[in-house]
Amino acid sequence: MKxxxxxxxxxxxxxxxxxxxxxxxxxLMVLDRRTNSRTHHWxxxxxxxxxxxxxxxxxxxxxxxxxIRGVSAATGAPVEFLxxxxxxDRTWKSLVQxxxxxxxxxxxxxxxxxEGEITGEEGEFRIIRFDRPLxxxxxxxxxxxxxPPYIKREDVLADSERYQTVYAASIGSAAAPTAGLHFxxxxxxxxxxGGIETAFITLHVGLxxxxxxxxxxxxxxxxxxxxxxxxxxxxxxxxxAKAAGRKVIAVGTxxxxxxxxxxxxxxxxxxxxxxxxxxxxxxxxxVVDSLVTNFHTPESTLLMLVSAFAGREFILDSYxxxxxxxxxxxxxxxxxxxx
Numbered sequence: 001m002k003x004x005x006x007x008x009x010x011x012x013x014x015x016x017x018x019x020x021x022x023x024x025x026x027x028l029m030v031l032d033r034r035t036n037s038r039t040h041h042w043x044x045x046x047x048x049x050x051x052x053x054x055x056x057x058x059x060x061x062x063x064x065x066x067x068i069r070g071v072s073a074a075t076g077a078p079v080e081f082l083x084x085x086x087x088x089d090r091t092w093k094s095l096v097q098x099x100x101x102x103x104x105x106x107x108x109x110x111x112x113x114x115e116g117e118i119t120g121e122e123g124e125f126r127i128i129r130f131d132r133p134l135x136x137x138x139x140x141x142x143x144x145x146x147x148p149p150y151i152k153r154e155d156v157l158a159d160s161e162r163y164q165t166v167y168a169a170s171i172g173s174a175a176a177p178t179a180g181l182h183f184x185x186x187x188x189x190x191x192x193x194g195g196i197e198t199a200f201i202t203l204h205v206g207l208x209x210x211x212x213x214x215x216x217x218x219x220x221x222x223x224x225x226x227x228x229x230x231x232x233x234x235x236x237x238x239x240x241a242k243a244a245g246r247k248v249i250a251v252g253t254x255x256x257x258x259x260x261x262x263x264x265x266x267x268x269x270x271x272x273x274x275x276x277x278x279x280x281x282x283x284x285x286x287v288v289d290s291l292v293t294n295f296h297t298p299e300s301t302l303l304m305l306v307s308a309f310a311g312r313e314f315i316l317d318s319y320x321x322x323x324x325x326x327x328x329x330x331x332x333x334x335x336x337x338x339x
Contacts, residue, residue, distance in 0.1 A: 016332035019162040024184040027334040043182045052195030054247040059177040060200040062168035065143030070110035089133040111142040172204035178331045179252035203228040203254040223276040228258045235270040249290040259287040280304040295329040
């Protein structure tokens with residue numbers, strides 16, 4: 001299949017630049033794969049839309065303030081790095097503006113007198129080593145929330161809360177698992193009262209999910225690895241739900257990718273792992289029965305994933321309807337439930 005098979009035109013005004021005023025107040029489009037039908041709801045309706053006994057699986061990864069700004073030690077020109085993966089307490093795999101100019105040996109000065117030097121290059125990534133440990137305490141003070149590039153503004157204080165799920169627990173993501181942004185503590189309580197179970201896994205969102213597909217044929221695209229973990233009790237609960245014929249519902253593509261990566265012949269392997277799984281039409285899903293997700297960017301691996309789950313034509317028709325109905329798109333936008 002070609003990358004352009006997943007193109008669509010989106011009015012710029014439908015790209016959400018801010019979260020809704022109140023968390024959980026977004027619209028929800030429900031797609032029924034059995035009937036190829038769509039209905040329009042609100043996220044608050046989720047407890048009534050799901051069957052009692054269903055198991056919702058959330059990604060509890062927490063976003064770190066991974067964007068850091070500095071200046072070139074040689075020229076004084078400003079520069080911004082996005083720290084993606086910690087290799088040790090001083091060394092990070094990162095993305096950087098105008099990467100082709102950022103060569104090994106280039107030095108930069110950051111807040112608090114911290115200095116860093118590029119020590120290696122891996123395709124689009126640069127390896128930067130700092131002169132002191134650069135952990136989450138430093139980033140909490142000097143770093144910025146890594147809002148995606150289609151949000152055309154600087155991050156503000158409110159983003160520290162709103163670009164984070166209410167159940168975030170394990171820090172390590174360079175981007176939010178955005179489907180989970182819609183869930184409030186009140187909504188989670190209503191799900192429990194409705195007999196709907198919840199479980200939490202962890203996948204630290206890197207840039208593999210979001211880097212553009214540059215190959216003409218999508219089969220030639222290769223994903224970057226992301227780290228995940230599933231504890232023993234959660235793995236057993238998910239296995240039991242599957243064995244009992246209860247619905248397993250992934251909240252977000254990161255939860256779905258984790259479950260599909262860890263499933264092996266009827267068992268969900270607990271522990272730590274990594275995944276570079278790339279799902280596009282033709283993939284056979286083994287674990288997940290339904291999916292809560294946001295609306296994704298054209299020609300992205302995420303759009304290809306939901307097209308694999310619900311069918312490319314059905315997804316693109318649904319996106320066209322969402323545009324006609326004025327849904328808000330991408331990270332801070334509205335949601336979709338595919339059943």
